[in-house]
Amino acid sequence: MRVGLFVPCYIDQFYPQVGIATLQLLEKLGCEVGFPLNQTCCGQPMANSGFAAISKGCDKNFIQNFAGFDYIVGPSGSCVLHLKEHLHESNLSPTATPINKKVFELTEFLVDILKIDALPANFPHKVGLHVSCHGQRGLGLSSMTELVAPSFSKPEKLLSLVKGLDLQMPVRRDECCGFGGTFCVFEEAVSVKMGKDRVEEHAHNDVEFITGVDVSCLMHLEGILKRNNSKIKTLHIAEILNSNWE
Amino acid sequence: MTTTTIKDHATAAAAFIKDEPRTDWHDDTLWFVRQKRDKAAHSLPEWEQLRNWASQIKNHSLSNLDNYLIEFEAKATANGIKVHWAANAEEHNRIIYNIIAANGINKIVKSKSMLTEECHLNPYLQQQGIEVVDTDLGERIVQLRNEPPSHIVLPAIHLKKQDVSETFHEHLHTEKGNNDPQYLTEAARHHLREKFLISNLAITGVNFAVAETGGFVVCTNEGNADMGAHAAKIHIACMGFEKIIPKAEHLGVFLRLLARSATGQPITTYSSHFQKPREGQEMHIVIVDNGRSKQLGRPDFRNSLKCIRCAACFNTCPVYRRSGGHSYHTAVAGPIGSILNPNLDMKANADLPFASTLCGSCSNVCPVKIDIHDQLWKWRQVVVAEGYVATSKKWGMKGMAFVLANPSIYRISGKIGRWVMRTFPFLTNNKTFNPWYKQREMPTPPKQSFTEWYKNNK
Numbered sequence A: 001m002r003v004g005l006f007v008p009c010y011i012d013q014f015y016p017q018v019g020i021a022t023l024q025l026l027e028k029l030g031c032e033v034g035f036p037l038n039q040t041c042c043g044q045p046m047a048n049s050g051f052a053a054i055s056k057g058c059d060k061n062f063i064q065n066f067a068g069f070d071y072i073v074g075p076s077g078s079c080v081l082h083l084k085e086h087l088h089e090s091n092l093s094p095t096a097t098p099i100n101k102k103v104f105e106l107t108e109f110l111v112d113i114l115k116i117d118a119l120p121a122n123f124p125h126k127v128g129l130h131v132s133c134h135g136q137r138g139l140g141l142s143s144m145t146e147l148v149a150p151s152f153s154k155p156e157k158l159l160s161l162v163k164g165l166d167l168q169m170p171v172r173r174d175e176c177c178g179f180g181g182t183f184c185v186f187e188e189a190v191s192v193k194m195g196k197d198r199v200e201e202h203a204h205n206d207v208e209f210i211t212g213v214d215v216s217c218l219m220h221l222e223g224i225l226k227r228n229n230s231k232i233k234t235l236h237i238a239e240i241l242n243s244n245w246e
Numbered sequence B: 001m002t003t004t005t006i007k008d009h010a011t012a013a014a015a016f017i018k019d020e021p022r023t024d025w026h027d028d029t030l031w032f033v034r035q036k037r038d039k040a041a042h043s044l045p046e047w048e049q050l051r052n053w054a055s056q057i058k059n060h061s062l063s064n065l066d067n068y069l070i071e072f073e074a075k076a077t078a079n080g081i082k083v084h085w086a087a088n089a090e091e092h093n094r095i096i097y098n099i100i101a102a103n104g105i106n107k108i109v110k111s112k113s114m115l116t117e118e119c120h121l122n123p124y125l126q127q128q129g130i131e132v133v134d135t136d137l138g139e140r141i142v143q144l145r146n147e148p149p150s151h152i153v154l155p156a157i158h159l160k161k162q163d164v165s166e167t168f169h170e171h172l173h174t175e176k177g178n179n180d181p182q183y184l185t186e187a188a189r190h191h192l193r194e195k196f197l198i199s200n201l202a203i204t205g206v207n208f209a210v211a212e213t214g215g216f217v218v219c220t221n222e223g224n225a226d227m228g229a230h231a232a233k234i235h236i237a238c239m240g241f242e243k244i245i246p247k248a249e250h251l252g253v254f255l256r257l258l259a260r261s262a263t264g265q266p267i268t269t270y271s272s273h274f275q276k277p278r279e280g281q282e283m284h285i286v287i288v289d290n291g292r293s294k295q296l297g298r299p300d301f302r303n304s305l306k307c308i309r310c311a312a313c314f315n316t317c318p319v320y321r322r323s324g325g326h327s328y329h330t331a332v333a334g335p336i337g338s339i340l341n342p343n344l345d346m347k348a349n350a351d352l353p354f355a356s357t358l359c360g361s362c363s364n365v366c367p368v369k370i371d372i373h374d375q376l377w378k379w380r381q382v383v384v385a386e387g388y389v390a391t392s393k394k395w396g397m398k399g400m401a402f403v404l405a406n407p408s409i410y411r412i413s414g415k416i417g418r419w420v421m422r423t424f425p426f427l428t429n430n431k432t433f434n435p436w437y438k439q440r441e442m443p444t445p446p447k448q449s450f451t452e453w454y455k456n457n458k
Helices: A009-014 A016-028 A044-054 A056-066 A077-086 A106-113 A133-138 A154-160 A188-204 A215-227 A237-241 B009-017 B020-042 B047-063 B065-078 B089-102 B114-118 B121-127 B137-144 B161-172 B181-198 B224-231 B248-262 B292-296 B302-306 B312-316 B318-323 B334-344 B361-365 B372-385 B391-404 B407-423 B435-439 B450-457
Strands: A002-005 A032-034 A071-074 A103-105 A126-129 A166-168 A209-212 A233-236 B082-086 B107-110 B131-134 B201-204 B208-210 B215-220 B234-240 B270-274 B282-288
Touching: A002 A016, A009 A016, A009 A215, A009 B407, A009 B450, A016 A032, A016 A071, A016 A237, A016 B450, A044 A056, A044 A077, A044 B372, A044 B391, A056 B391, A071 A077, A071 A106, A077 A103, A077 A133, A103 A106, A106 A154, A106 A237, A126 A154, A133 B361, A154 A166, A154 A237, A188 A215, A188 B009, A188 B020, A188 B318, A188 B435, A209 A215, A209 A237, A215 A233, A215 B435, A233 A237, B009 B020, B009 B318, B020 B248, B020 B312, B020 B318, B047 B065, B047 B248, B047 B302, B065 B082, B065 B282, B082 B089, B089 B114, B089 B121, B089 B201, B089 B234, B089 B282, B107 B121, B107 B181, B107 B224, B114 B121, B114 B234, B121 B131, B131 B137, B137 B161, B137 B181, B161 B181, B181 B224, B201 B224, B208 B248, B215 B224, B215 B234, B215 B248, B224 B270, B292 B302, B292 B334, B302 B334, B312 B318, B312 B334, B312 B361, B334 B361, B334 B372, B361 B372, B391 B407
Parallel strands: A002 A032, A002 A071, A071 A103, A126 A166, A126 A209, A209 A233, B082 B282, B107 B131, B107 B201, B201 B234, B234 B282
Antiparallel strands: B208 B215, B215 B270
């Protein structure tokens, strides 16, 4: 199984440790992982701002980099959702699997494709899970409080396998953190208020870490935590799942 | 290009949030309504089936609108109701004024109708010297304050009881500082009773118009539509043409969904079925287009016309709860307003599709399954394509798209960017030029990107 590692641009630039944890985790789980060096961005920042028409260069570059893989896995629900919904190949042969069918967010890949039901990871800490909207409502990583449907959660399932981890959920289990791409700067006041409210619920649970499947949400929450000198740290779920293997 | 005189959503929202305790109160109040909605929805195992049915009935109705509207007109006319057609807000207002003037009436009552808000009927009639009294309690409160409603189901949800007390003291001469809700409601009741009794004409909205019967249903919790319509000699009901449903039996789907989605009630207190005028009464229906056929002609946005105005998307929207209805500067605020209003005036409402994080909760609570957040995304593309975007944003995006489409330029830009951030942190840690930094720290720029690490270690 050849897996192409997709490390979204801002993770590449600001959170290399998330890319490293994802790579190590996939390799430890037996995947043959390739990292195409010329990858950049999925195009979402432009598309979500109304400029999908000018993000074709990103589409093209993504396809060039990831064409040969069986699966493409990235540690970001939001970027993966964008690729699934909006990446279109123009010259696809009728027999080929479209690239957006091969793209997976890390936790859905671990649960649905690798069917992981044991992990030798250790993380003896109190952890709050931030449920990121695009992963949850977009990719269906977990059930949603609005819908009358059976409850499940792929990220929670994985975290439950980690030894010593004490998982805490906020009262509003799946309320948005307010990052929202360029919303975070163009609607700065609302964005920050939403983030502060998320942080407050996690702080109320006395967590040491807030984790999630999307670095973008975590970057936003981290910015608020740091500004307020909070002791709570943010960690991407890959970093926890890759922690202290026995 | 954004040269609107109204404050855009982001600016108005920032002003709203300045009073943080009040923002928290607003957020908690509406979240409480969302929780009531959840409880009501989860008490029905067939909830998702109902949503599917409602969505399909509405899709079918929109696809066969011409036939159903003609059928409705024929049946309603046979029932003795006068049916009027209005292409736009001006026609709607003029039709109503003509009926009022022809009967020599100068005082009217009106129950809640977002359509009349959309058409700005009140100011139009007031200019003609007619007294219009909104009889929904929340609407009366905001009317006395000369404010628009901030929510389509809970028009005065942005106000606290202290605010209502002050307004009533000023206009209804209640005791100063008496904030007792029972006392204030009683005062409103007496005030409105008098208005009902002296009014010869009542305007109501329409929640559902049934093609096969020519009748219509008006839902209120206060019975104010009934009080108005039963006391007045003339009843005018105003409806957007999308309110049509084929059969009376379909009400069994919609009435179960409407109140549960709106407030968590199993049913609205009054679901009043109007079939024909009583003896000696005149009954009119004004069927309004006002941009709806244009929206119907937009494949990506037509199903926004399925909306039954429950406001569940308002209550669940984390942005709405923290920015208040007035920040949307339109008659219908919230997520649904943000996909309806660009159709009415794209330039004035170009900001609204961006007043969302695209979290998707709106689409999940929608009882008729409108893909609201996807339509917000699609409106963004339309708004930008039509040129209603700030020049700075346009060039910023073009620059970004160029860099991100070219791997070597991306890598060198990233490296330089991180070096600048480490070496001259004040350039990005600047509250004036960097909105991110106003209330958030920047991420710590690492020496090595992942790509650089990979090249060195693999």
